[in-house]
Amino acid sequence: MERRFFLRCLGCSFLASAMLQSDFFPEILGGLKSAEAYSLTKNLSSVEARYYKKLPEGGVECGICPRHCRVTDLERGYCGTRENRANVYHTLVYGLACSMNIDPIEKKPLFHFYPGTTAFSLATAGCNVNCKFCQNWDISQSRPEQTDNVDLPPKEVIAICRNQNLPTIAYTYSEPTIFYEYMYDIAELGRSNSIRSVMISNGYMETEPLKNLLPVLNAVKVDLKSIREDYYKNIVGGELKPVLDRIIQIKKSGTWLELVYLIVPTLNDTPEEFRELAGWVKTNLGTDTPLHFSRFYPQYLLKNLPPTPQKTLETAYQICRETGLEYVYLGNLPGHPAESTYCPQCGKILIERKGYRIYQNNIKGNRCYNCQRNIPGLF
Numbered sequence: 604m605e606r607r608f609f610l611r612c613l614g615c616s617f618l619a620s621a622m623l624q625s626d627f628f629p630e631i632l633g634g635l636k637s638a639e640a641y642s643l644t645k646n647l648s649s650v651e652a653r654y655y656k657k658l659p660e661g662g663v664e665c666g667i668c669p670r671h672c673r674v675t676d677l678e679r680g681y682c683g684t685r686e687n688r689a690n691v692y693h694t695l696v697y698g699l700a701c702s703m704n705i706d707p708i709e710k711k712p713l714f715h716f717y718p719g720t721t722a723f724s725l726a727t728a729g730c731n732v733n734c735k736f737c738q739n740w741d742i743s744q745s746r747p748e749q750t751d752n753v754d755l756p757p758k759e760v761i762a763i764c765r766n767q768n769l770p771t772i773a774y775t776y777s778e779p780t781i782f783y784e785y786m787y788d789i790a791e792l793g794r795s796n797s798i799r800s801v802m803i804s805n806g807y808m809e810t811e812p813l814k815n816l817l818p819v820l821n822a823v824k825v826d827l828k829s830i831r832e833d834y835y836k837n838i839v840g841g842e843l844k845p846v847l848d849r850i851i852q853i854k855k856s857g858t859w860l861e862l863v864y865l866i867v868p869t870l871n872d873t874p875e876e877f878r879e880l881a882g883w884v885k886t887n888l889g890t891d892t893p894l895h896f897s898r899f900y901p902q903y904l905l906k907n908l909p910p911t912p913q914k915t916l917e918t919a920y921q922i923c924r925e926t927g928l929e930y931v932y933l934g935n936l937p938g939h940p941a942e943s944t945y946c947p948q949c950g951k952i953l954i955e956r957k958g959y960r961i962y963q964n965n966i967k968g969n970r971c972y973n974c975q976r977n978i979p980g981l982f
């Protein structure tokens with residue numbers, strides 16, 4: 604099999620930003636260098652999928668996500684990564700990474716999860732929704748035969764992490780729900796090798812697969828894209844209700860949870876929506892769940908909209924803080940004070956961030972160094 608240089612655009616953009624900040628994580632660049640040459644393959648996988656049932660009338664029904672695709676012979680589900688072959692459902696992307704990179708954990712973003720550490724990040728092709736603002740649409744909306752894939756079985760992922768001293772694996776970039784089996788097996792193997800796993804997800808997954816997955820994960824970040832059902836229908840191509848239910852399920856499981864809300868101008872940016880969102884988080888998850896607001900930049904099918912004004916982000920921040928949420932962050936605004944973590948009790952700065960860089964971390968054993976208030980998360 605051909606050995607050749609492999610580096611996707613996601614890695615390139617990371618490298619570009621790293622090079623702009625010349626002293627930015629030099630050890631990451633060294634780690635990536637030895638991780639970048641892998642075998643490209645044209646073959647798709649044919650591992651039997653989990654959570655499907657055979658239908659009496661023929662065909663199969665997938666139970667991984669709320670779409671419950673019903674799939675006849677030689678057809679695929681909506682995500683394009685699962686295929687019925689003679690009434691046996693297969694995942695076509697098991698062990699086939701189309702993007703991999705070494706990222707700061709802050710890029711996920713996870714702000715209360717081992718700050719300043721790195722994660723080996725990987726994705727396969729495919730997604731179970733079609734967000735009009737997707738920044739990774741070139742892989743999320745592709746079928747696996749349209750992407751450059753690397754043959755990377757779970758044991759190889761673990762070997763990379765061990766060789767490069769990477770403490771965490773992040774399933775990210777596309778939607779890990781659609782490569783569930785691959786993610787699960789890596790996470791399980793990682794757990795027995797003391798390597799953590801974090802899922803960066805849209806939360807559009809079924810209850811049972813999530814229930815069985817959570818014990819092998821250490822943290823989940825969910826993109827709660829709106830608090831309105833019509834936005835999910837028209838802009839995301841999914842449903843809000845199952846996402847809200849899965850977020851509550853994750854919170855109740857005790858697995859560390861953070862939320863991100865991308866503010867898209869004119870589509871989900873009103874003070875009423877921010878109030879609804881803040882109220883829902885407070886009631887269902889508690890005031891100590893971190894909530895990140897992220898700035899939109901025009902791309903994919905929404906190139907006609909402007910970037911989110913800073914004032915809109917600050918309005919969202921203010922409404923959530925007034926509602927009582929204790930850890931609210933603004934993202935894609937490098938240098939803004941709301942990138943940092945403050946003690947909700949004494950107001951002292953606990954973790955100072957600029958972009959993905961940590962300038963100080965004053966949390967000692969999950970407590971504020973000044974007033975000893977407990978700070979939730981894994982530090």
Ligand code: SF4
Nearest residue numbers: 665668671672680682
């Ligand atoms: S995981 Fe894919 S095939 Fe299964 S229900 Fe969801 S979109 Fe359909």
